[in-house]
Amino acid sequence: MNKILLIINRxxxxxxxxxxxxxxxxxxxxxxxxxxxxxxxxxxxxxTKEKIIAIEDMTGLYQDVFENTDYIKYQYQHxxxxxxxxxxxxxxxxxLLVINSNLLQNPSDVQLISEGQITMNVQNxxxxxxxxxxxxxxxxxYKIDGLDEKIKEVNNLRVDLQTIRLDExxxxxxxxxxxxxxxxxxxxxxxxxxxxxxxxxxxxxxxEEKTNRIVEVMISSVKPFQLMMGKIIGIGLVALTQFxxxxxxxxxxxxxxxxxxxxxxxxxxxxTMEMAQNNQxxxxxxxxxAAAKFNEVMTIIEDxxxxxxxxxxxxxxxGGYLIYSALFAAIGSAIDNExxxxxxxxxxxxxxxxxxxxxxxxxxxxxxxxxxxxxxxPFTSPVVMMSRIPFDVPTWELxxxxxxxxxxxxxxxxxxxxxxxxxxxxxxxxxxxKEIWKWFIQAGK
Amino acid sequence: MDLxxxxxxxxxxxxxxxxxxxxxxxxxxxxxxxxxxNGAGKTTFIRIINHITMPDEGTILFKGKPLNASDIYHIGxxxxxxxxxxxxxxxxxxxxxxxxxxxSKRDAYQKLKYWFEKFEIGAWWNKKVEELSKGMQQKxxxxxxxxxxxxxxxxxxxxxxxxxxNANLLKQEILALKExxxxxxxxxxxxxxxxxxxxxxCLINKAKTILKGxxxxxxxxxxxxxxxxxxxxxxxxxxxxLNGNYIIKELIEQHHKHTAKIQLKxxxxxxxxxxxxxxxxxxxxxxxxxPKMDEVFIKAVETSNSNQ
Numbered sequence: 001m002n003k004i005l006l007i008i009n010r011x012x013x014x015x016x017x018x019x020x021x022x023x024x025x026x027x028x029x030x031x032x033x034x035x036x037x038x039x040x041x042x043x044x045x046x047x048t049k050e051k052i053i054a055i056e057d058m059t060g061l062y063q064d065v066f067e068n069t070d071y072i073k074y075q076y077q078h079x080x081x082x083x084x085x086x087x088x089x090x091x092x093x094x095x096l097l098v099i100n101s102n103l104l105q106n107p108s109d110v111q112l113i114s115e116g117q118i119t120m121n122v123q124n125x126x127x128x129x130x131x132x133x134x135x136x137x138x139x140x141x142y143k144i145d146g147l148d149e150k151i152k153e154v155n156n157l158r159v160d161l162q163t164i165r166l167d168e169x170x171x172x173x174x175x176x177x178x179x180x181x182x183x184x185x186x187x188x189x190x191x192x193x194x195x196x197x198x199x200x201x202x203x204x205x206x207x208e209e210k211t212n213r214i215v216e217v218m219i220s221s222v223k224p225f226q227l228m229m230g231k232i233i234g235i236g237l238v239a240l241t242q243f244x245x246x247x248x249x250x251x252x253x254x255x256x257x258x259x260x261x262x263x264x265x266x267x268x269x270x271x272t273m274e275m276a277q278n279n280q281x282x283x284x285x286x287x288x289x290a291a292a293k294f295n296e297v298m299t300i301i302e303d304x305x306x307x308x309x310x311x312x313x314x315x316x317x318x319g320g321y322l323i324y325s326a327l328f329a330a331i332g333s334a335i336d337n338e339x340x341x342x343x344x345x346x347x348x349x350x351x352x353x354x355x356x357x358x359x360x361x362x363x364x365x366x367x368x369x370x371x372x373x374x375x376x377x378p379f380t381s382p383v384v385m386m387s388r389i390p391f392d393v394p395t396w397e398l399x400x401x402x403x404x405x406x407x408x409x410x411x412x413x414x415x416x417x418x419x420x421x422x423x424x425x426x427x428x429x430x431x432x433x434k435e436i437w438k439w440f441i442q443a444g445k
Numbered sequence: 446m447d448l449x450x451x452x453x454x455x456x457x458x459x460x461x462x463x464x465x466x467x468x469x470x471x472x473x474x475x476x477x478x479x480x481x482x483n484g485a486g487k488t489t490f491i492r493i494i495n496h497i498t499m500p501d502e503g504t505i506l507f508k509g510k511p512l513n514a515s516d517i518y519h520i521g522x523x524x525x526x527x528x529x530x531x532x533x534x535x536x537x538x539x540x541x542x543x544x545x546x547x548x549s550k551r552d553a554y555q556k557l558k559y560w561f562e563k564f565e566i567g568a569w570w571n572k573k574v575e576e577l578s579k580g581m582q583q584k585x586x587x588x589x590x591x592x593x594x595x596x597x598x599x600x601x602x603x604x605x606x607x608x609x610x611n612a613n614l615l616k617q618e619i620l621a622l623k624e625x626x627x628x629x630x631x632x633x634x635x636x637x638x639x640x641x642x643x644x645x646x647c648l649i650n651k652a653k654t655i656l657k658g659x660x661x662x663x664x665x666x667x668x669x670x671x672x673x674x675x676x677x678x679x680x681x682x683x684x685x686x687l688n689g690n691y692i693i694k695e696l697i698e699q700h701h702k703h704t705a706k707i708q709l710k711x712x713x714x715x716x717x718x719x720x721x722x723x724x725x726x727x728x729x730x731x732x733x734x735x736p737k738m739d740e741v742f743i744k745a746v747e748t749s750n751s752n753q
Contacts, residue, residue: 006544213528220495220522221545438459
């Protein structure tokens with residue numbers, strides 16, 4: 001037992017001390033944090049440049065329609081100083097809005113002329129202001145009593161769909177599909193990434209020992225199985241270390257960026273998402289709503305049994321890593337150098353890649369047959385199950401999937417250990433699947 | 446007393462028989478050469494001693510008791526195909542391998558210091574293995590093999606990769622280890638080094654032991670009854686004198702002296718030859734020609750191959 005600790009220790013330390021590991025561990029959180037913070041930041045930065053839109057109103061009906069916003073200013077051109085289009089743009093106007101006739105009768109007779117591409121923001125603002133005005137005009141043309149009041153009432157109507165999940169004991173829980181999807185997607189992708197990255201590291205480590213010819217020295221002191229498990233566990237701990245550091249550092253970077261660099265409103269991130277969903281809402285109510293939503297999300301996070309999700313994540317993370325790294329170790333033992341890996345690695349990569357596709361599909365239908373079966377099959381279950389977990393998987397499915405994963409870990413490690421034992425001492429042989437099977441059988445004798 | 450005793454060891458692989466009822470004894474505190482053509486089964490046998498593979502049949506006794514996994518602490522093995530972790534520092538690696546052999550970190554450190562000074566390689570402690578030349582790596586590997594002071598040492602081609610000076614240094618160390626009481630199994634194809642350091646040999650061919658025993662005894666056993674004789678006188682007369690009773694295999698003249706290689710017939714011995722020649726020729730030297738180990742090797746293997 002002491003020996004396996006020594007091996008784990010070596011495998012761990014030599015990797016953690018590598019420059020590439022340190023750089024990767026320190027730089028990636030900056031990238032992750034950037035991916036989270038920058039969209040929010042960009043959102044606060046947009047349209048800070050003041051844009052002036054010239055309006056040429058041929059009809060004279062829309063003289064007081066357009067209100068200036070913070071960054072978009074409207075400037076009416078009176079008929080007598082009506083200018084040529086070219087000229088207007090050269091005068092420093094962002095664009096020229098030309099209204100040719102009564103828009104109630106002829107709604108498409110309005111043009112926005114510019115030299116460059118007009119941003120969606122400006123277009124939306126113009127459309128929004130015109131639409132509101134025209135709708136009110138139309139309504140008032142019906143000559144209804146107390147119309148203004150009614151219009152206000154109508155405008156204030158807004159559906160905010162509350163999604164409620166019922167607990168087993170009937171308690172209501174607020175849920176957010178969006179949030180669930182993000183959790184599911186992130187954890188599925190992380191598991192996929194780590195299984196691939198660190199599984200192949202196990203394989204490379206085994207090949208390294210084989211090509212360095214140190215393996216014979218090693219196994220005169222330790223059992224092949226100890227050597228294999230020591231390597232797998234050591235590298236697994238490196239993966240966990242990297243993962244832990246990523247989480248901590250990413251959070252630290254986000255916190256720092258938000259508080260000291262960009263200093264946006266605290267709900268910035270949440271706001272970004274909300275705005276993507278409904279950018280019709282006016283700025284003021286949006287901020288309010290975002291604040292409310294933010295609080296809501298916080299309660300959802302608290303409700304979502306975060307501890308449970310983290311525990312399951314770690315289980316599937318470790319379980320998935322262990323079965324794949326056992327297979328990768330067996331492959332590494334069977335071949336002499338990395339160029340030969342291709343034919344054996346492909347069949348292992350296929351279920352891994354497939355699992356990421358199924359996980360994507362599971363977001364749309366987390367309780368379908370496909371999602372179920374793939375979250376039970378051990379080769380795909382770590383990724384697929386993690387994508388389903390935020391959608392409340394039935395307990396028996398979870399237990400089944402975890403039990404199968406644990407069993408297949410034992411079986412695969414046993415299998416890999418037997419192949420490994422023979423494989424590491426074989427040199428210069430062109431290895432086939434048949435050969436590997438023979439080793440497996442023979443190791444039992 | 447025998448440190449290691451293998452009785453009827455059989456090891457089968459899928460397509461061939463690697464060891465076929467092999468009996469080998471390794472006498473204590475001596476150096477035994479484990480010899481044999483490529484693919485004869487030497488490495489398989491060594492791996493069985495090291496508990497790397499298990500025999501299908503037969504028993505192995507280590508110090509009189511069946512060999513078990515904990516005995517590997519008393520065995521040091523320098524494989525023919527050897528290597529180190531290239532990216533690891535020399536000292537760190539030596540400590541690691543020593544600890545895997547059961548030494549505590551502190552003991553390992555102290556012993557390493559002694560050996561590193563002895564081999565004058567203390568300056569390499571913090572160098573990465575890949576910065577070392579092949580010969581230097583071999584030295585480190587040798588140290589790691591003997592560090593835990595095992596009772597049984599197995600060297601598989603220990604001199605490969607060494608220049609003559611370092612090979613000699615290594616040979617002295619191996620002999621010194623024997624003096625200190627270690628039992629050594631020495632596997633090589635280099636017969637002159639067998640002659641220099643081995644007490645016994647064990648020859649394996651095609652999965653079977655075909656020859657074993659003390660080197661001097663074996664040489665006697667394989668001698669061809671040949672004698673080299675130096676004399677002054679007429680070579681033609683010499684031929685005449687011996688004609689019929691002895692076979693002259695070679696007769697050369699060198700620095701006014703003649704040297705003849707003579708094969709005695711089975712009913713004759715050196716004394717008969719001397720008394721025949723002593724009155725007519727001035728004999729300046731005579732000695733029995735014993736076979737070289739490579740002759741023994743070739744002869745034994747050829748005989749065993751033709752017997753099949």
